[in-house]
Amino acid sequence: MERPVRVRFAPSPTGPLHIGGVRTALYNYLLARKLGGKMLLRIEDTDQNRFVPGAEAYIQEALAWCGIQIDEGPTQGGPHAPYRQSERKPMYRQYADQLLAAGHAYYAFDTPEELDVMRERLSAAKVPNPQYNAITRGQMRNSTTLPEDEVKALLESGAPYVIRAKIPRKEEVRFQDMIRGWVVVHSSSLDDKVLMKSDGMPTYHLANIVDDHLMEITHVIRGEEWLPSAPLHVLLYRFFGWETTMPQFAHLPLLLKPDGTGKLSKRDGDRLGFPVFPLEWHGIDAETNEPTISSGYREAGYLPDAFVNFLAFLGWNPGTAQEIFSMDELIQAFTIERVSKSPAKFDQHKVRWFNEQYLRAKPDEELAELLLTALTDNGITEVSAEKATQIAHLMKERVTFPGDFWREAQYFFVAPASYDEAIIAKKWNAAVSAAFADYATRLDQVQPWNQAEIKRILDETLAAHNLKPGQVMQALRVAITGGMMGPDLLAILETLGAGETRRRIEAAVAALAGFAV
RNA sequence: GGUCCGUUCGUCUAGGGGUUAGGACAGUAGAUUUUCAUUCUACCAACAGGGGUUCGAUUCCCCUACGGACUACCA
Numbered sequence: 001m002e003r004p005v006r007v008r009f010a011p012s013p014t015g016p017l018h019i020g021g022v023r024t025a026l027y028n029y030l031l032a033r034k035l036g037g038k039m040l041l042r043i044e045d046t047d048q049n050r051f052v053p054g055a056e057a058y059i060q061e062a063l064a065w066c067g068i069q070i071d072e073g074p075t076q077g078g079p080h081a082p083y084r085q086s087e088r089k090p091m092y093r094q095y096a097d098q099l100l101a102a103g104h105a106y107y108a109f110d111t112p113e114e115l116d117v118m119r120e121r122l123s124a125a126k127v128p129n130p131q132y133n134a135i136t137r138g139q140m141r142n143s144t145t146l147p148e149d150e151v152k153a154l155l156e157s158g159a160p161y162v163i164r165a166k167i168p169r170k171e172e173v174r175f176q177d178m179i180r181g182w183v184v185v186h187s188s189s190l191d192d193k194v195l196m197k198s199d200g201m202p203t204y205h206l207a208n209i210v211d212d213h214l215m216e217i218t219h220v221i222r223g224e225e226w227l228p229s230a231p232l233h234v235l236l237y238r239f240f241g242w243e244t245t246m247p248q249f250a251h252l253p254l255l256l257k258p259d260g261t262g263k264l265s266k267r268d269g270d271r272l273g274f275p276v277f278p279l280e281w282h283g284i285d286a287e288t289n290e291p292t293i294s295s296g297y298r299e300a301g302y303l304p305d306a307f308v309n310f311l312a313f314l315g316w317n318p319g320t321a322q323e324i325f326s327m328d329e330l331i332q333a334f335t336i337e338r339v340s341k342s343p344a345k346f347d348q349h350k351v352r353w354f355n356e357q358y359l360r361a362k363p364d365e366e367l368a369e370l371l372l373t374a375l376t377d378n379g380i381t382e383v384s385a386e387k388a389t390q391i392a393h394l395m396k397e398r399v400t401f402p403g404d405f406w407r408e409a410q411y412f413f414v415a416p417a418s419y420d421e422a423i424i425a426k427k428w429n430a431a432v433s434a435a436f437a438d439y440a441t442r443l444d445q446v447q448p449w450n451q452a453e454i455k456r457i458l459d460e461t462l463a464a465h466n467l468k469p470g471q472v473m474q475a476l477r478v479a480i481t482g483g484m485m486g487p488d489l490l491a492i493l494e495t496l497g498a499g500e501t502r503r504r505i506e507a508a509v510a511a512l513a514g515f516a517v
Numbered sequence: 518g519g520u521c522c523g524u525u526c527g528u529c530u531a532g533g534g535g536u537u538a539g540g541a542c543a544g545u546a547g548a549u550u551u552u553c554a555u556u557c558u559a560c561c562a563a564c565a566g567g568g569g570u571u572c573g574a575u576u577c578c579c580c581u582a583c584g585g586a587c588u589a590c591c592a
Binding site: 010011012014044045046047049050108112115123126127128129130131160162164180183184185186189190191193194196197198199201203204205208223224225226227228229230231251253254256258261262263310313314315317319320321323340341342343344345346347348349350351352353354360395396397398399408423469470471473474477483484485486487488489 | 518519520521522523524528529530531532539540541542543550551552553554555556584585586587588589590591592
C-alpha cells in the first residue's frame with residue numbers, strides 16, 4: 001500500500017529563485033532523501049506572458065550550487081517526461097474534458113469586461129465574497145445558463161471561452177496538512193476557478209493536480225501562499241476520482257521581509273542590503289527596460305553548505321542544541337513534524353555567522369585555495385601553496401568570506417603605501433627610527449628565520465637602544481603592514497621573510513623621516 | 518470586506534499544566550591577545566491581551582487584538 005515517496009519542486013520560470021523558493025526545494029529534497037524517495041523538478045511555465053528567458057537555467061544552477069540533486073526533471077529526464085508544462089500542453093485537455101463530461105466543470109464565455117462589470121456590481125452591492133461562484137454563475141454567460149444549442153454554436157464558431165471548475169454550493173472541504181493539522185473550508189467561500197484558459201493552456205490548478213497525479217507525487221511541500229487554494233485542489237482530486245492517491249500536503253510558513261512586514265519577494269533583492277537570491281541575477285527592469293543586477297549568495301562569498309545550513313534552520317530545527325549540519329546530517333535529522341507553523345524573518349547576522357563557522361572548519365590547505373583565488377581576482381599570482389597555507393592559517397579566525405583574505409591580508413603581498421597617521425604621530429620618533437634602521441641591518445643575523453630568533457634579535461637591538469618592546473611594537477606593525485590590525489606581528493614577519501621585512505622597515509624609516517625628531 | 522493561517526527574548530527558536538521559561542545570533546561588559554579579530558566568562562532580553570477549564574496555566578478551550586497569505590484567463 002505504501003507508495004514510493006516522490007516529491008517535486010515546481011517553480012515558475014518568471015525570474016530568479018529567491019531564498020524562500022530555495023528553502024522549499026531544500027525541504028522537498030531533505031524529505032525525499034530521508035524517506036528514500038525521488039526528487040522531481042517540474043517547470044510550471046503555463047503563463048506565457050510571464051516567462052523569463054534564463055530563469056529555468058538559473059533555477060537548475062541554483063539548486064545544483066546548493067547541493068540539491070534532482071532525480072527527474074527537464075534536463076535530467078525521467079519516466080514522466082516532459083517535465084515542462086508548456087511541453088505537456090496537449091495532455092491537459094482530456095482531463096478538462098473529463099471534468100466537463102462529469103459535470104464538474106463548465107464552459108464560460110464571459111469577456112474580461114463582463115467579469116469586471118460583475119465584480120463591480122457585486123462589490124457595490126456589498127456582497128460578502130464577490131466571486132464567480134455557485135451563486136453568481138447563474139447570471140453569467142456559461143454552459144450552465146445558456147441553452148445547449150447556443151453553447152454548441154458558440155464553441156463551433158470559435159468564440160473564446162475558458163473552462164471553470166463547478167464548485168459545489170454547500171460542502172465542507174477538509175484535508176489534513178502535515179504542518180497545520182486539519183484545515184476545514186466551506187465550499188461556498190471558494191470560487192469557480194478557471195481551469196483552462198482561452199489560449200488552451202491549463203491554469204496552475206489544473207496542470208498542477210494532473211501532473212502531480214501522473215507523476216505519482218506523494219507529498220506536496222509548498223509555500224503557505226498555496227494554502228487558500230488547497231481546498232480547490234482537494235476538490236479536483238475528488239472530481240477526478242483520484243482521492244486514494246492524493247498526495248499529503250505540507251504548507252510551509254512564509255519567509256518574511258526582515259524590515260517591515262510582508263512576504264519576501266523577488267523585488268526585495270535590490271534594497272535590503274543583502275542578497276535574497278542564491279546566485280547573482282542579471283535581469284531587465286520591467287519598467288525602465290534597463291539591465292539590472294541582483295546580488296547572490298554565491299558571488300558574495302557564501303559557502304553553499306553554510307547557506308543551506310542556515311536556510312534549513314529558517315522554519316525548522318532538530319530539537320537539539322546542534323546547529324551545524326552537513327547536508328547528510330540534515331537529511332538524517334529532518335522531519336516535517338518539526339517544521340514550525342509561524343513565519344520567519346530573515347536574519348542577516350546569523351547567515352554570516354554560519355559562513356564563518358564553515359570557513360573555520362575547513363583545513364588550511366582548502367582555505368589556501370580560496371585565498372589563492374581571492375588573490376588572483378586581485379591580480380596577485382605567484383604565491384606558493386605553502387605560503388598561502390601559512391597565511392590562511394593565520395587569517396582563518398578573522399574572515400567571514402573568502403574575499404576577506406584579500407581585504408584583510410593584502411599586506412602579506414603588497415608593501416604598505418601609507419601608514420596609520422595616528423599611531424605614527426604617537427609612537428614614531430628619532431629613537432624608534434634609529435632602532436628600526438639598526439634592526440633592519442641585523443636581520444641577516446636571524447638564523448634560522450623563525451619567530452623565536454626574530455624576537456631574540458629584536459630584543460637585542462632594542463636593548464642596545466634603551467627601548468622596550470612595549471614602546472615600539474605598534475610602530476613596527478605600522479611600518480610592516482601600514483595599519484593596526486592583523487595577526488601576531490612576529491608571525492607576519494616570519495611569513496614575510498628576511499628580505500621583505502628589511503625592505504619594509506627601511507622603506508618606513510625613509511618615508512617617516514619627518515617624524516623622527 | 519470575505520476566507521484561511523499564525524502569535525515565546527531585537528532575530529531564529531526549545532519547551533510545555535507546577536521550569537530560576539533553555540539555546541543560538543545580535544547587543545553590552547570583563548578576561549586573554551602589547552593591535553584588531555578569535556576564544557572564554559558574565560550580563561541584557563520573551564510566553565500579545567481578556568475570559569474560561571483547573572488546586573495550578575505560557576502550555577488546553579473561547580473571544581479580542583495584531584500580523585500574514587489568498588481573494589486574476591499569475592503561479
